[in-house]
C-alpha cells in the first residue's frame with residue numbers, strides 16, 4: 001500500500017497507489033503524486049512495473065504518473081508498459097506527454113482504453129486474468145479484480161510410488177492429460193489436485209453499486225475505499241465516496257474472505273477510528289497504512 005490518503009497527502013499518508021508483485025512482474029494500481037518516492041522507501045524497483053491500471057483521472061490517483069514514466073524512460077533499456085484506464089485515458093495521457101519535456105522518450109507505452117459493459121475480462125494469460133467494471137463516482141471510475149487461475153499441483157510422493165519421475169509424463173499429467181505407464185493408465189487425479197487461484201479485488205472511489213458487488217464476488221482479498229466513518233454518510237453520498245459501513249456492505253454481499261480499507265479523508269489523523277469501526281462491521285478486516293504489505 002504505497003498511499004492510503006484521499007485527495008491530499010497528509011504528514012502520515014501519501015495519496016493513492018497500490019503495488020502488486022505477481023509472477024515477477026509489477027502491477028501498479030493508480031499512481032498518485034509522490035508514488036515514486038514511496039516506491040523508493042518501500043524498496044520497490046520501478047523498472048519492474050509492467051502494467052499500470054488507472055481507476056480514474058482524479059488527481060490523487062494519477063498525478064504521479066508523468067514523473068514515473070519519465071524516470072522509467074530514463075532507463076537504458078526500458079520494457080514496454082501497458083496502461084489500462086477508463087474512457088478518455090488515451091487523450092489524457094497524450095496531454096501529459098506533451099505537457100512535460102522528455103530528454104529521451106525511450107519508453108514504449110501501450111494504452112488500453114477500457115469501456116466495460118458490466119464486469120468484463122480485460123486481460124488474460126496462462127497464469128491470471130484481470131476483470132474491470134465501471135463503478136459509481138463523479139468521474140468514470142473503474143474497479144478491478146486480479147484472478148489467479150487454478151493450477152494442478154503434482155504430488156511427487158504419490159507419483160514416485162507409481163514409479164514416475166520428473167519428465168514429459170509428469171508434464172502431461174500436469175496439463176490434465178492421462179498417461180500410459182508400464183501397462184497402466186494413470187489419470188491426473190491419481191497424482192495431483194487442483195489448487196484454487198487467489199482473487200484480489202480493488203474497489204476505490206465509488207458508492208456501493210451492483211458492479212462493485214459482482215466484481216468483488218468471492219474475493220480472497222478486497223481492498224476498498226472508506227473515505228469516512230459511518231456517521232459521515234451524507235458527505236459520502238455528496239462526494240460519491242464510501243464509508244466504512246458501505247465498504248463492509250460490499251465485502252458481506254460479495255462474500256469476500258478479507259477486507260482492507262484505504263483512501264482515508266484527511267479529517268482522520270490516524271487510521272485508528274476507521275480500523276475500530278470497520279472491525280465492528282466486518283470481522284476479518286483491517287485499515288491500511290502506508291507501506292502495509294500483504295502476502296496473499
Ligand SMILES: [Zn+2]
Pocket residue numbers: 006007016058060061205263
Ligand atoms: Zn480518490
Ligand SMILES: [Zn+2]
Pocket residue numbers: 056058137205
Ligand atoms: Zn475520485
